[in-house]
Amino acid sequence: MTTKLQVSSQENVRASKNFLAAFLRSIKHPEWMPHGINDWDTPLEEGQVPVVLVHGTWLNSYNTWSRIAPELAAAGHRVFAFNYGRDTSSLTGRPRAIYGTQSILEAQPEVAAFINSVLERTGAPQVDLLAHSQGMSQARLYLSDSGGANAEDPTLNRVRKVIAITPSHHGTTLSGFGSLGLKIEKRWPTLRSVVKKTLGDAAxxxxxxxxxxxxxxxxxxxxxxxxxxxxxxxxxxxVTPWRNQFLEEGPGATVRNVLVQEGAVRDFSDHLAILYSPRVIDFILEELDVTGEYRTTNPIVRGTVLPGYGALPQWKRKRA
Structure with a gap:
């Protein structure tokens, strides 16, 4: 399967520092992509691992990665991003800026095709995957179903590292509404069809x-x-309960589960604001560092993050 390689003209694209601004701008400009991505022409430096960003449900690359992508690029990473899973059969999926509504399993070939194109065009033996919400399900499907990992010979793996932000890969109760809906469905079998036409298959x-x-x-x-x-x-x-997001380490793998509030009591990130949390960006930079020396020169970042929005500006005090 081939995939359209998405590159937007960055001339008039505005960077967004919070989710609310990014979401509203993406609705007005659905063609926008984040800064710092999809440089297909510059050769990789020796040992450099491309980073592929995979957004989640009802979102797109711009409103998901508008802050993270430029910061990764500024730190020297080669970053690639795309939109996938567009399905206009549901009410939610009709706006031009909305992606990730297609059935998760049906969207996987499109995701795999883009990741494989990054490997092919850059010549890299492996990529790192940075995924949000549904994006982690797609990352795991790429590993298990689309040839991204080789359980018999891990040296042939196409993926070095997977970083998941608020992943939905174990499923969600949607704060109880999903579980309630399943109970109601037993008495009203047509409920699933109504929800599907409203929210889409991916939900x-x-x-x-x-x-x-x-x-x-x-x-x-x-x-x-x-x-x-x-x-x-x-x-x-x-994605509830939030502890369902944690991974259990299996043979030959390494797992690090991080709760962003540990050591950061003013970080009130929710499912979306976490994409604009400076603490989260700091953890991502640490995990992507192939030398393992990032934390020796970079103290842990903390800040105030509001749900549905993102980080508040840190004002420097003027000296008297």
Whole structure:
């Protein structure tokens, strides 16, 4: 399968420092992509690992990665991003800026095609995957179903590291509404059809106990030879309960589960604001550093983050 390589003219694209601004701008300019991505012409430096960004449900690359992508590029990483999973059969999926509504399993070939194109065009043996929400389900499907990992010979893995931000790969109760809906469905069988036409297949696929979730988790959480990091928030109102986001380490894999509020009591990131948390960006930079020396010269970042918005500016005090 081929995939359209998305590159937007960055001339008039504005960077967004918070999710609210990014979301509104993406609705007005659905063609926008974040700064710092998809440089297909510059050769990789020796040992450099490309980073592929995979957004989640009802979102797109711009409103998901508008802050993270430029920061990764400024730190010297080669970053690639795309939009996937567009399906206009649901009411939610009709706006031009909305992606990630297609059935998770049906969208996987499109995701895999883009990742493979990055490997082919850059000549890199491996990529790192940075995924938000549904994006982690796509990352895991790439590893297990699309040839991204080789359990018998991990040296042939196409993925070095997976970093997941508020992942939905174990399913969600949607703060109880999903579980309630499943109970109501037993008495009103047509409910699923109504929800599907309203929210799209991907939303239903991410409910706890769905066929898609059972398929993704059929052989455990991890693949041998791959390093995993999950970045979660206790204020996540979409993927609930939030502890379901953590990974269980399997043979030959390494796992780091991070709760962003540990050591950062003013970070009130929810499912979306976490994408604009300076603490989260700091953790991502640490995990992507191939030398392992990032933390020796960079103290842990803390800041005030508001749900649904992102980080508040840190004002420097004027000296008297």
């Amino acid at each position: 239903l696929d991410q409910l706890v106990g769905s066929e898609a979730m059972s398929h993704i988790n059929r052989e455990g959480d991890t693949m041998p030879g791959v390093s995993y990091t999950t970045l979660c928030t206790r204020f996540d109102e979409i």
